[in-house]
Amino acid sequence: MNLRIGVIGTGAIGEDHIRRITNVITGARVVALSDLNVNRAKNLAKKYDVKFYVTGEEVIEAAEVDAVVIASWDPTHAQYVAASIKAGKFVLCEKPLATSKEDCKRIVEAELAGGKQLVQVGFMRRFDSGYRQLKACIESGEIGNPLMLHCVHRNPTPGPKHTTEMSIKNSVIHEIDVLRWLLGEDFKTAQVLLPKSSSLAENGLRDPQIVLLETQSGVRIDIESFVSCQYGYDVQCEVVGETGTIRLPDPAAVVMRSHGKLSYEIFSDWSDRFVEAYNIEFQQWVDGVKLGVVAGPTAWDGYAACITADACTEAREKGTIVPITMPQCSAFYGR
Missing domain, CATH: 3.30.360.10 (Dihydrodipicolinate Reductase; domain 2)
Known part of the structure; x- marks a missing residue:
């Protein structure tokens, strides 16, 4: 059964991750997306036959979304990661985890309070x-x-x-x-x-x-x-x-x-140099989520x-x- 993924942020890296999930890795599919650039996001939603949501929070809360990928503007990372933890959904957040150590600390504390690791940070070099x-x-x-x-x-x-x-x-x-x-x-x-x-x-x-x-x-x-x-x-x-x-x-x-x-x-370009690392990162993340574990850099690694x-x-x-x-x-x- 495919892991159903919602993607927040459909700029260059977000679009590349949608392509990767759809055409490269196995065991997952994109079912929802959102971006502040509404026209771009709607066009991608049509291209990949997925649902468009106005806000990232709507993607996270959507019943059809099992796990979340955050590739939005850096200052929005903390709020979307926190919302994903609250919703009890696994999330892969592109670096940085947040733009301040205080926000990172709050994410770590929220995950600790929930009693389960849900957050992986997109430090893809570990997979190179x-x-x-x-x-x-x-x-x-x-x-x-x-x-x-x-x-x-x-x-x-x-x-x-x-x-x-x-x-x-x-x-x-x-x-x-x-x-x-x-x-x-x-x-x-x-x-x-x-x-x-x-x-x-x-x-x-x-x-x-x-x-x-x-x-x-x-x-x-x-x-x-x-x-x-x-x-x-x-x-x-x-x-x-x-x-x-x-x-x-x-x-x-x-x-x-x-x-x-x-x-x-x-x-x-970075995307060409580390394309295989990204592919491995996402495949291992999907496989890990299906087993209920975080398979890569944790919220603590993002905090550090x-x-x-x-x-x-x-x-x-x-x-x-x-x-x-x-x-x-x-x-x-x-x-």
Whole structure:
């Protein structure tokens, strides 16, 4: 029997998730959707033969909806996740879980009060084969204890209305989550350096930025965020251990020898680079919901990422090293 899914938010990523649920994964179908852009949403509802609702709350409350996918504007995430918990429905919320740690805390408290994990956060990098290879290698002990990580997160151009703050809360937040997962520990301090800004960064955007994190055990991490690099979408990660190093592999691509050059294609967009990770993420989420479990990053993971992102933002604004205070994780979340 198919899991009946309601989708809130039908922009680029929301539409892609509707396509994915309909045409790629198995065991689920979209039955309802909603978006502030009514014309776009109605057109998609007609295209996929699903019901259109005016509000996200109506999607969540609909009797025909078993589970919810939230891909709407970031500031709306908290209200829709809270409504899904209240309705007792599993929900996959695109990152961030909420735009403030206070809202994330309220979500965690609501889930704890309900006594059942219902929330998964859309940190798809945990499902990427390259990152999973890194994690397996770290856990095998082949390179000894990790000491340093060097990371890069580059976009060819920033998205619409991209701000200096969004470089951390919308881009680097992926590194914040996946590195916490890779190393199995929380962060202790944050610092942000602002190099010379690119002349191609518009509207006062400070770009690039360098985020420096320290984990509880003392692992040092540097993350370059450069959202207007022009040449492509490029994600890199190198782990330096006591006895060796490992590097995130580039996605499989044809290597060309031509015109005196050796080259391969670099993706131009995040959706192409992580398409398989998204597919795996959604398939495992659907399979997990059918079993009554959360199969990926939890509300607590979303809370931890937001706490860290807020500390990074404070560090950039103050120009200082900021301590990261992480609350004690409840056994409810398995830690």
